[in-house]
Amino acid sequence: ETHKETLGFQTEVKQLLQLMIHSLYSNQEIFLRELVSNASDAIDNLRFQAIAQPELLEGQGEPRIRISTDKDAGTVTIEDNGIGMSRDEVVANLGTIARSGTAELLRGMTGEQKKDSQLIGQFGVGFYSSFIVADRVEVFTRRAGQPASEGVHWSSEGQGEFQVATIDRPEPGTRIVLHLKEGAGEFADDWRLRGIIKRYADHIGAAIEMPKRGEDGTATTEWESVNDASALWTRPRNEVSDDEYRSFYQHIAHDFEDPLAWSHNKVEGNLEYTSLLYVPGRAGFDLYHRDANHGLKLYVQRVFITDRADQFLPNYLRFVRGVVDSGDLSLNVSREILQNSPAVGSMKTALTRRVLDMLAKLAGDDADKYAKFWDQFGEVLKEGPAEDFGNLEKIAGLLRFASTHDDSGKPSVALADYVARMKEGQEKIYYLTGESHTQLKGSPHLEVFRKKGVEVLLLSDRIDEWMMGYLREFDGKSFVDVSRGDLDLGSLDSSEDKARQEEVAKASEGLVERIRTVLGEQVSGVRVSHRLTESPAVLAAGEHDVGAQLRQLLEASGQ
Numbered sequence: 331e332t333h334k335e336t337l338g339f340q341t342e343v344k345q346l347l348q349l350m351i352h353s354l355y356s357n358q359e360i361f362l363r364e365l366v367s368n369a370s371d372a373i374d375n376l377r378f379q380a381i382a383q384p385e386l387l388e389g390q391g392e393p394r395i396r397i398s399t400d401k402d403a404g405t406v407t408i409e410d411n412g413i414g415m416s417r418d419e420v421v422a423n424l425g426t427i428a429r430s431g432t433a434e435l436l437r438g439m440t441g442e443q444k445k446d447s448q449l450i451g452q453f454g455v456g457f458y459s460s461f462i463v464a465d466r467v468e469v470f471t472r473r474a475g476q477p478a479s480e481g482v483h484w485s486s487e488g489q490g491e492f493q494v495a496t497i498d499r500p501e502p503g504t505r506i507v508l509h510l511k512e513g514a515g516e517f518a519d520d521w522r523l524r525g526i527i528k529r530y531a532d533h534i535g536a537a538i539e540m541p542k543r544g545e546d547g548t549a550t551t552e553w554e555s556v557n558d559a560s561a562l563w564t565r566p567r568n569e570v571s572d573d574e575y576r577s578f579y580q581h582i583a584h585d586f587e588d589p590l591a592w593s594h595n596k597v598e599g600n601l602e603y604t605s606l607l608y609v610p611g612r613a614g615f616d617l618y619h620r621d622a623n624h625g626l627k628l629y630v631q632r633v634f635i636t637d638r639a640d641q642f643l644p645n646y647l648r649f650v651r652g653v654v655d656s657g658d659l660s661l662n663v664s665r666e667i668l669q670n671s672p673a674v675g676s677m678k679t680a681l682t683r684r685v686l687d688m689l690a691k692l693a694g695d696d697a698d699k700y701a702k703f704w705d706q707f708g709e710v711l712k713e714g715p716a717e718d719f720g721n722l723e724k725i726a727g728l729l730r731f732a733s734t735h736d737d738s739g740k741p742s743v744a745l746a747d748y749v750a751r752m753k754e755g756q757e758k759i760y761y762l763t764g765e766s767h768t769q770l771k772g773s774p775h776l777e778v779f780r781k782k783g784v785e786v787l788l789l790s791d792r793i794d795e796w797m798m799g800y801l802r803e804f805d806g807k808s809f810v811d812v813s814r815g816d817l818d819l820g821s822l823d824s825s826e827d828k829a830r831q832e833e834v835a836k837a838s839e840g841l842v843e844r845i846r847t848v849l850g851e852q853v854s855g856v857r858v859s860h861r862l863t864e865s866p867a868v869l870a871a872g873e874h875d876v877g878a879q880l881r882q883l884l885e886a887s888g889q
């Protein structure tokens with residue numbers, strides 16, 4: 331070993347390590363999933379780079395991940411022939427966390443084991459999860475294409491610091507040795523590991539190999555494959571079990587939990603591609619980060635290209651996870667090509683519809699799951715009407731609102747429910763926007779609707795008023811903001827009502843004139859209203875004025 335140095339972990343890593351070890355002890359086996367997942371990524375990466383530089387393969391043969399154990403030494407070793415790391419990469423990747431959302435994660439930790447383990451699980455613990463089971467971890471690696479003398483040895487006890495040194499390493503790729511903690515000795519058992527691999531990693535595209543056991547149970551020098559090693563999405567739907575779909579989701583989404591729904595399709599004809607799309611059960615930390623890791627995993631003819639292909643779905647569906655494998659794109663696709671390719675454009679149109687249909691199906695099949703979806707992603711979906719005019723009707727069908735129909739304030743009303751409940755003679759869909767559900771419920775604008783028994787949607791998300799600017803109608807019925815202008819509820823009034831209203835209007839002319847004189851320029855008009863039953867007066871916005879919610883937003887931003 332030469333050039334040996336000791337370096338400190340970035341503060342966030344230290345914190346994460348602490349938290350992880352304490353909150354994940356009942357979920358120890360995930361370390362294997364994380365390390366196998368990294369090995370698989372490294373293999374994908376090498377294959378991708380070798381398209382342009384075949385010499386990187388260094389005659390290594392088939393991609394494979396080898397896992398072996400030593401009971402006496404209490405170690406587990408995981409080795410891959412993927413891309414490997416240079417010394418600088420080792421220091422950066424295994425000494426810091428670059429992932430967005432790290433700060434939120436650390437702030438969100440409560441000290442409550444179950445909650446924290448969910449948070450961490452959703453964040454994706456990655457390489458550092460080795461320290462859940464090991465009290466010392468060693469990494470031997472060399473970047474493919476670098477000379478054998480540029481190998482790196484990293485080691486750490488997972489406390490505050492780690493060592494790096496330069497070593498000779500003839501073969502490219504990475505070997506990770508875990509020195510198991512007391513109490514984690516069970517993982518030095520082949521059979522235990524095989525079980526975990528079956529559960530978490532069967533669908534990994536590369537072969538996962540373990541030593542073949544002889545008759546007497548001792549390890550031989552031969553290796554045998556212990557996983558299926560066929561990329562899951564390439565298999566026919568009826569040959570993939572729900573459990574396999576779920577564990578594949580957990581692999582690509584770095585999520586402990588199950589997805590709410592998925593859709594797996596093979597398209598043939600003009601364009602050939604396979605897609606496997608998932609709706610997660612929970613919003614990731616980075617849902618609102620502009621630079622976050624959104625997008626699908628893109629493969630071209632089963633060769634991994636990128637896991638941030640965000641050209642295949644619109645922004646308002648950025649929560650979707652999954653894989654697209656295209657038969658038409660070239661292996662040398664760049665960002666620019668993806669952005670401008672007509673094939674990608676057509677795929678985006680089709681995949682968008684697929685997701686919207688999958689959501690509609692979920693809403694129809696399982697109201698509870700859909701409510702969970704809405705709770706997590708409703709606000710993102712509300713960006714849809716502004717972004718995707720072509721799918722307005724479909725998106726509108728997926729929206730959920732609180733309304734005067736029930737008092738819970740829960741967003742459970744679909745526009746179709748509203749329409750089905752419309753009164754005889756009612757032609758419009760009425761809504762009111764505001765700061766909070768409580769404030770909306772007490773609004774004088776609702777008085778006349780209560781009296782007439784007409785339902786009003788109550789919208790209190792920040793994005794609502796902006797969104798309603800793009801939603802013109804649903805099922806042929808236009809939307810009306812009940813706080814605006816002169817509400818024409820004529821078709822809901824009886825002829826007696828109308829006669830009485832005219833009388834009142836006539837009788838009040840003098841009063842109206844006096845109020846108008848007193849208020850002068852402060853208002854644009856004063857009218858007799860028939861919409862109030864209890865309050866004497868209400869301030870209404872003009873038909874084309876900016877609404878109250880948007881006005882407050884604009885004022886807050888200094889406009």
Ligand code: ADP
Pocket residue numbers: 364368369371372410412413414415423424454455456457458503504
């Ligand atoms: P993530 O996989 O989400 O990026 P990890 O903590 O699992 O986070 O890994 C951090 C980084 O370390 C990876 O992005 C990769 O660059 C590098 N890395 C980890 N394991 C390997 C490996 N077996 N071969 C090459 N690089 C690796």
Ligand code: MG
Pocket residue numbers: 364367368456457
């Ligand atoms: Mg990883």
